[in-house]
Amino acid sequence: MDDRRRPEGHDGPELLGADPDRPARARATFALSPDAVRAMLTAPSLPATLDALGIAGADADELRALIPVAVDDSQVLTAVTARANALRAEAGLDAPLAHSPEADAADDAAQRAIAPGEGLVTILAHLVSTDTVRAWHAARGIPAGISWASLADLGQQIAVHRAVHGRLGLGTRQWTSLVWTGQVLRLGRLQHQLRIAHGDGADAHWGLSVHIPATGPLAPEDVDASLTMARDVLCERFADLGAGRPAELPAFGTEFHCRSWLLSPALAEILGPEANLARFAAHWRLEETYDASDDVVFFVFARPRGTAPTDLDTDTRLRRAIRERLLAGGGWTGGSGHLVLGAVPGEASRAQTATAPESM
Template identity: 40%
Template sequence: MALTRVADRLSAVDDQNLTRLGFHADDRRDVALAIRRALGEPAVLARVQLVADQLGRQIGKFEGNTDPFAIPNDFDELDPEVLDKEWGVGILPLLALLATADDVAAFHAARGIDPAISTASLSDLGQQAWVHRRTFDGFGLHTYGWMRIAWSGALYWLGRLQFNLTRYQDEWVVSTHIPESGPLTPQACADSFRRARAFFAEHFPEHPTTRFHCDSWLLDPQLVDVLEPGSNMVKFQQLWQLDGRQRDGDGDALFFVFRRRGEVDVDTLPQDTSLQRAIVAKIRSGGHWHVCAGTFDQDRFAG
């Protein structure tokens, strides 16, 4: 991808493109401003080009990728800390993702993937910018590392849930993610699991899978003790057979429930729901939440 191609692609981005990619109005305005600024700064555009090149090379590669957002040791024209200070967190990676969205869509099309599924999956870029705004009250993209999964062509938004191909315990699995997009009802989840089972078998037959996988703080068994037995979250958790491993999940719980990062004064958090109250009570008492991993057989949602 030549430097002029990235410039041309960014120049061609309009409000319709950004809406299709899931950007909210405030973020669409700020993306347009960032594009105009980047097009006038050759060193910045070169940085965007570098990331875009790496992203493009990793489309279709679902494991063993390098970090496309890392600045190589010999690329010293721009300092990462200066970029974040002068531009905002993740703005240049966001522009690189934006410049390569058509390449990912072309990969989807070559796999015979429904354009509606392609558009929904790529719209996670705008969703993540919206998450950043809600978390930090400003424009940015602090989850750009997560976006590498979608831009590799591994991640798809199928109904209520998102799924991606990945390796787990020496086999390919379909990993499950829970975007913030409505109630986590058993019916909606079942529909997504059925769709995912058929989708990956059809479009990625070279990576046969038999299990769904999930790695999330929502699989922490302690949630069963604080939520209603018939709640959507408890029913979702009961699907999974845990592997026994866990890691600290306080940060995940605070981020996904309250959209807070870093040091958080729990006394300032809203206490409007039973889940919010449970998260705060556990941390305030000196306890901790955990991220757990589990799997279940895809045949549970056959047909």
């Protein structure tokens, strides 16, 4: 039976798990009411919350203007409250994802009473639902700065939506719901997701998936520092995830997986092998490839997936080369890759350094 504890001194989320020092998850002990959500969204601390969640510029300005309208519309406020309570219901290793296409459609229908677009209900719900995920991070020993930096991906996703669609919104609600489970941590330049990497059920073993936020250059030294930071932090804070791991597998926290349009041999051909993007691709041992044509349209050109190649910009060497490949019908090939770092200092290493394939 799970050990269930509330943090001392307040009625915060209760912590659940067989090991009281390493709770598997946190669960909210009460539901927010519409009145509570209204009070939180109109509190003097709202600007600080927007800043902490990475929401700035035109996005922050429009949200501040829309919030009074949203909290005065009973249908929108009810939708925000329901989504907020779903997002904060649980966080942790096996927390369910608080997302469904049906809920998105219903929320967007409610939004249209006050503003065009999509995702406003979820954005507002995220603003008032950080308590459970932050409590779980804290119980796991994750510093508050890392917790907030991880949740600040919300602002990044909102900014990407504006770049692609030209308006305030959130089109990656499944992803931000995953971030709110606490399973995705921003450690330096990269995001690292706790995930099952081997087996399933009782034979499941944990690994890390790497995600690359669109927040600037991918300098090799920053990539290396992030991978090392992930190994050091997660091996310490989630040491229990390595329990019972077969000897033939790399130690937990040293094994990374990545699936991205960036894992493409074509980057070295286009930009040269010393370019940051090509060097990032060369970090990984390529295991399989996939058609990433829609991904490059979204991530490289900041256009909706499915945009015709003739409508894509050609203002950089990379964009010109990708557009030519798409026009020629060759598409863009992304990949899934794997790498293993050396084990934590003092621990016998069961890992071997992965090498890049010759095609990289």
